[in-house]
Structures are given as structure tokens and as C-alpha cells.
Amino acid sequence: MEGLYKTDIKEFKLLKRGKVRDIYEIDGNLLIIATDRISAFDRVLKTPIPGKGKILTKISLFWFKHTSDIIENHLITGNFEEFPDKLKKYDVLRDRSILVRKAEVLPYEFIVRGYLAGSLYEKYKKGEITFKRHLSEFDRLPEPLFTPTTKSEVGHDMPISFENMKEELSEDLALYLRDLSFKLYKRGEEIAYKKGITILDTKFEFGKIKDKIILIDEVLTPDSSRYRVWENGKPVKLDKQILRDYLKEEEAKRGTMPDTIPQDIVDKLLNAYKKLQEILLK
């Protein structure tokens, strides 16, 4: 399979080509197409991961369904058969796109961490953060942590303190969004845990439609979350971390990060994403 790297639908207005998704405007709504592009460290790799967009779409739809009692989301439909007739001739959309309500995006990434991993573990090792008792990598935190960042159009997303977020958004709204983020993460964690998988951390995005907050973007996908399955007592990666680790290793060896991905890493990524889909959606 070749993989869909980018779409070029002339009939509709392309609002944005994100790192992974192409977004078109359709009658005031958005058509979000998950391509097979993959990004890491804020850069899009030149190699597609064939079929990844379809897996992400399925997983996101699963989570929209399982969180809709917590908060309303942007989804209109992910079912190609329910798309407006004018979209029906674009078979490329099937199983990898969703029709959503357009929202005013809140410019933050609402990150929740339930386990000691990633940059939180790095901080812990340096003593920049402490807990009541000693924790090892991948241990569950006593309580999930909220570590939001700002969403910047250019360059890196920067961490923002909860105090600053309150100042920018109002105390009530910041508290509400933090509470929602915790509820959504806990719901995801609980459902995944029963299936033998751990969601170490994740990020959500929220938007506003006429002053109402809704959940937007993708939800609890292996692009936006760190997933592990435990095999022989060891955590096996079922997410994008496989790519980040490869890029870091290459950088250490060669001094620069590659912008392509070798076939064995493509296969590894795809197998991990497929495995997650199988376990989660079965």
C-alpha cells in the first residue's frame, strides 16, 4: 500500500494543511481528512505510514462515542455514507475523514499525565518535580497532572502555568477546562485499563461555538497519546514514541535527524497502531 500523503480537492476551500490532517470547509462545517503523514518534534516526515489515517479516524470515533456524556464534541459524522452528496465522488475520504462543526479553537494543548513518562520523567530525574513517595519510570502518579501548553502557529508549543491560564481565560473557564481534561483522561484510562492497555498521557483540544465549549480535534489517538501494552512485565509501545525514539537514536549517531523513515520503522509503527486498534475496539 502506498499511503495517502496529501489531498488536493479543488472543489472545496482548503482551510489548513496541518501536520497530519488536511482541513476543508464544506457549507460552513469542516471536513477533516486524516492523511498518512506523521510528524515528530514539530516536523512532518517525508515518508507516509500507509493506512495510519484510517486507524486514527477509527480510534478517535471510538473515543468520541465513549466521552460524549462528559462533553459535547464537534463530530457531525464519520460515516462516509452520511456525507453530503457532493463529497460522495471522493472515495479517498472513506474511513479517514470526519465532518465536524467549525469551532473557535482555544489556543492551548490540554495535556494530562497519569504516569511517570516522557518529559515528566526527565524532569523527575533532574529533581525538578517531586512526589510524596519515590516513583519509577512508568509508575502511576498519585493523581493525574495537568500540564497545558500554548498552541503556537509557528515553532514550539510552550508550557503555560495554570495560574497564567486562569489569567488569560478567567478562573472559572480554566478550572472548568482542567476538570474536563481530567474527566476525559480518566474515562479513557479506565476503559483502556480494562483491556490491558495503559494511557500514560494525552492531550485534548477544546473549541468554542457561540460561547459553548466543545471537544474538538482528535481524541486519545496514538498520535496524541502515549499507549503501552504490558507484555512479560514490560511496557510495549503502541504509539508514535517508536518514531521519536528512532529519530533520537539517529540524531545521536549522525548529528542530524533524518526526514525519512526506513521500512522497518514504518512496519513497526503500523503494527503498533494496528495492534492498539485491535485491542481497543474489539
Ligand SMILES: Nc1ncnc2c1ncn2[C@@H]1O[C@H](COP(=O)(O)OP(=O)(O)OP(=O)(O)O)[C@@H](O)[C@H]1O
Ligand atoms: N472543530 C474544529 N474547528 C476548528 N479547528 C479544528 C477543529 N478540530 C480540529 N481543528 C484544528 O484542525 C487542525 C488539525 O490538523 P493537524 O492536527 O494536522 O494540525 P497540527 O499541525 O497539529 O496543527 P496545530 O499545531 O494547529 O495543532 C488543528 O489545527 C486543530 O486545532
Ligand SMILES: [Mg+2]
Ligand atoms: Mg494536531
